[in-house]
Amino acid sequence: MLLLAVLASCSFRGITVKENIPYMEEGFLEEMPEKRLSLFVPKRAAEPVPVLVFVHGGSWRSGNKERYGFFGRRMARRGILTVIIDYPLSPAYQVHAMGLATAKALDWVATNSADYGGDPERIVVSGHSAGGHLAALVTLTNRYFDSLGVDNPVAGAALIDAAGLDMYHYLKEQDYAPGTSHLKTFTDDPEVWKATSPIYFLRDDMPPLLILMGGKTYDSILEGTARFLDAYREFEPEPNFKRQDNKRHVPMMAQFLYTPGRAFRWVRDFVLEID
Template structure:
């Protein structure tokens, strides 16, 4: 669930495309190349709470890329990393990809294990969404078009915020305020816990069933886009994505599912980055369409 191995593999592939790049290629440089600096306006290090990791970055579309003023969707994106690793700076390419298409994007950090354990990272996620809801108009977005989105462990965070009303309710908001949620290879039903990092993050074997997003599906859930890879060796797509889709559909929730054969667990999100969209599947277009963007 960590991003560094993917960067190493993708860097080699990217460099192999042209020998003139070989001398300069590195995972960090790959990310730098993946994120254009002239396709969005950027506000970094906004505080959504008092804790050191309760910070977020905001990507706003440039005027030329905007839909009708005041009608831009706002996406809060949560990164993955087994609730143990990761930071918002590594996922700027997600902010750029969506902001360049007309969305306002919020990328928060959140508390990580072992310093913080469930439910702290869910509470942080809810607080970041509350901040987005409160600041949507100021950022030029429509407060009625706020979405949560996440990859891997971040997909779990997004699911919990969207499905379990305890978390937004605790900060004075509600999942009813969300226009939808997007999960990419998210773990939604993973007891008993096998991943060593996740065991620590969820205090296994004392993990409560209420920690599982699948147990919070109701007819009140926001419309949903689920994406997964069929050969995922980290998060089982049948048990998680397909089962989540079936449970949501059974209660009448509007669900869209996209599955990919030629991507892996991490390359599913990496393929959002402009230089890496050749990796094996059109990941960005279904997201853009789900958000109602051209």
């Protein structure tokens, strides 16, 4: 707790940014594209610092890591080694490829973060919207890490207005026509929907979760988060859940532009308290 108090009360004088580091080569497992990540490294840390890996949103079909440099810089200035990743997008790739890429990035971080002053035993994965879905998925299921032949290194997850927490229920209710955007990502197969819905992998020994949701976000996220929380309470009666009543979906991420904000402090403190 003393370390938390020290880190939370001050900013580092500076950070080092290392951009566009490949974590997955073209043709990995015969089908994956090259993907890269960027590192935001606190300077002059006296001991290894916790690591935060962020997965961007964009409905699984858009977005890139370059948009979130503000998040990496602000977290790094509070003593957190922050990693922003890219991953394969729909329609060229489907959800299992996205989960596999996220796991590959986390394995890269677990293997290499110590070289940048990070503590590989304290890796938190976070994401907004579709990125929150992928963060929850790799936290709660080991299938992608098993495919890579490595251990799951995730010690906690911070979900920011996460989409798709029960994609199986959502897609069944929507009954989309074949070829609809979400089905390009999740396929027409209900078994894939269920296998990629984090709600079905909640368990007793899962890492801690911080769940943030906007009170004015999309109806699908309101409903999906409510269903997820109901299931989560069977394992954790008092979830670490923060509802921001006046926030819509995009402002749930935009608020991290301001370090004095509540959401910034919630995520920062959650990461710093991981042990």
